[in-house]
């Protein structure tokens with residue numbers, strides 16, 4: 609079975625590619641440049657079941673046409689993970705919203721055009737951001753589940769970069785469900801979305817930490833590199849380990865019951881305070897050197913400052929246990945400290 613993975617060089621996607629290869633799938637990955645793609649092949653030791661294609665910018669209309677023209681007749685499963693995830697912009701439409709939405713539309717359009725009879729499953733990496741906007745995330749009287757939608761509009765989500773990123777995930781996911789509704793008779797695939805909370809956990813390859821860091825892992829890096837007595841931003845929300853996110857991408861297309869479902873990936877609520885507590889308790893070499901905040905205050909902070917989540921439907925569909933916060937943070941930070949000690 610051949611699986612296409614867009615954005616294959618990303619933090620989550622590298623785990624997905626690894627899990628797919630381990631499970632015996634043939635993988636075609638897209639990356640933005642020859643350099644990135646060469647790096648991808650090298651990291652997987654030129655695995656015979658892995659090949660790559662360049663998709664330079666998913667914002668471009670028809671971005672995926674060439675790939676599907678060339679490989680469409682082989683591809684049975686499409687995992688669309690590529691989407692901008694950063695807050696370094698003031699042009700939210702150009703840098704966040706448009707690429708997210710266009711990328712989703714163009715990959716589905718390419719499937720319809722060149723692989724309508726072959727692609728059976730499409731999994732889109734959406735987000736908890738598609739379920740709830742940043743403001744509502746802090747509302748303790750709100751309950752979020754697989755049925756929820758971020759209530760921001762195209763306009764209101766452009767209040768700041770975080771809201772715009774969240775909006776980009778909502779509008780991209782909506783575009784996918786709408787595409788399927790409108791094209792039901794001309795495509796064969798069923799659609800599932802994977803909607804993770806904050807994703808932490810180790811990089812698939814430790815050397816990824818040497819040239820910048822992906823946005824969600826940056827939250828933990830900031831704590832590992834904080835100063836004694838220093839302040840940190842107390843991020844809060846739900847979290848999930850990247851190894852579970854990867855696994856869920858496979859179950860999403862392997863388990864027929866996941867067809868048509870939104871899989872909300874959360875092991876539970878988290879805030880930076882709880883993560884920093886874990887670091888101080890688990891790493892003697894960090895104790896006294898990094899921030900402490902108000903140890904133990906995490907749970908009461910979350911009770912007052914976070915909405916509630918119910919993803920029991922997803923847990924039942926996936927049927928595997930998620931990494932807990934402690935193990936997730938310890939494995940994330942251990943890798944960061946190891947890499948730091950090498951330089």
Ligand code: NDP
Nearest residue numbers: 615618619620665666689690691692707735806807822824
């Ligand atoms: P990364 O930034 O590591 O991965 C994003 C991938 O998308 C990269 O390969 C990136 O390429 C690619 N990409 C971004 N913009 C474009 C573009 N315009 N054209 C082509 N490729 C592009 O982050 P993650 O692995 O964390 O994110 C993967 C997916 O998971 C995204 O859809 C994200 O929204 C979603 N997600 C992530 C969460 C998290 O906490 N990490 C939580 C919920 C959802 P390049 O690096 O070369 O720019």
